[in-house]
Amino acid sequence: MITVKAPGKLYIAGEYAVVEYGFPAIIVALDQFVTATISPSDTFGSIVSKQYQENSIFWRRQGDEMVFDNRDNPFHYILSAISLTENYAHETGRELGVYHLGINSELDSADGKKYGLGSSAAVTVATVKALCKFYHLPMDKNKLFKLAAIAHLSVQGNGSLGDIAASVYGGWIAYHSFDREWLHVQRQKSTLTELLAMDWPNLKIDLLTPPSDLRLMIGWTGSPASTSHLVDKVALVKAKQRGEYQTFLSESKACLKRMIAGFHAGDLATIQTELRQNRALLQGLGRFSHVTIETPTLKKMIAIAEAAGAAAKTSGAGGGDCGIVLIDRAINPQPLLASWASEGIERLKLNVHTVADDLIS
Incomplete structure (x- = not known):
């Protein structure tokens, strides 16, 4: 079984302005996590979350498509992350498999209230990380950020993706958001492999060291x-x-x-x-x-x-x-x-x- 974690985040400064590309924010990753586990299966696959057990999804493989037995689910970010990562795996010549994916989040309170720690971003990052391990895909932080950012943006439709950066890079970061209109255009004409290798306009992620006091x-x-x-x-x-x-x-x-x-x-x-x-x-x-x-x-x-x-x-x-x-x-x-x-x-x-x-x- 493969197990990976992605941390939650909090914005320190630069909110709202960071939605405009090239504008900076400071963000910090925190020691509360989304954990994703993945294990191979011979027949049907599943997506299960401890937080949403009544909405577990079961699926099977039909060629390269995931076919779902129940489509009314709260897992849009997970499904988007799976779709993107499997497209990338397919481009790199991997044969797509069947698996059980488990998601467990510490980013909400015990009674399900949201703290605002970026759970959708951490879920997206954890899912991409788990699948990259499952398919043995070469992955560094830069590529992981880009793949998770595309997956998250395709669901949310707005935002700076700074929470994805915090979940990928950890620690304190200075984040300058990229041109999302450029990405939208490039997605129509580039493969994922090409997109992950490109420099994204205005994207800048720098690690910061806080003062000891x-x-x-x-x-x-x-x-x-x-x-x-x-x-x-x-x-x-x-x-x-x-x-x-x-x-x-x-x-x-x-x-x-x-x-x-x-x-x-x-x-x-x-x-x-x-x-x-x-x-x-x-x-x-x-x-x-x-x-x-x-x-x-x-x-x-x-x-x-x-x-x-x-x-x-x-x-x-x-x-x-x-x-x-x-x-x-x-x-x-x-x-x-x-x-x-x-x-x-x-x-x-x-x-x-x-x-x-x-x-x-």
Whole structure:
């Protein structure tokens, strides 16, 4: 049996702007995982998730096609990842097999509430990784990102794919999104093998080393949010508010450039200053786009952290889910945590996860 894992993620800074190609964000991979297992089968295949056992899928092979016994399922990202990876396997001359694929996610709470840790991205990455091992496909992080990004984008239709990058590369990353219109055009005229070998316009993924005195803390509001719906709302407004939106983009890019420089310099104070600036920019975006990025609970979470001497903001699209705090390790976090608890804010005890270089061996 093959077993692989893909970590969840949280955005630190650069949200919304990163949806535009070439604009940066800082993202971190976390030590909560989606695990995929795969084992060969002689007759029928299955796709099973501990989270959705009543919706398990059984399938058989008819030539190179997967034929499903039940099509009403919540596994769109898994099926997209399978389709893409098997197309690539077919291009490389592999004979397609039958298998049982198991998926187990730690990225939601025990009662099924979403934390906003990028479960759909991690599911996609884990499925692609498992199948690459199953078919003995040559795969590095760059190719894994591209294959998983195509699979994820074909389902979600929007987004920056930064969560895919965090799940593939691990650790802290500075991510510049690629031109998705270019990808759409290239997919019509290139094989997957050719696409994976190309340089994608504006795509840039750099690993960052955080300062030794930086502590990342994560607060969960107990209220899930839909990233794709919030991103869609902002997309509808940006044409009407073109001037304000362009100002937001340019200021976000400058802010992230300074923040990334803070990481390279090991300067916590600079990183915290720019985190606060990024929060202010997102608040402005929320005002002119009429999208609720900071809920009342997130505002409380941030205010409590700032009062303790930390820098804090929403993570990802906002509208619920998590907030992140960057605090000096010299500061005792217990009073802050006690105040959070009194407001119903849960600290998620997660750590940054780094990914080994040998993905497939």
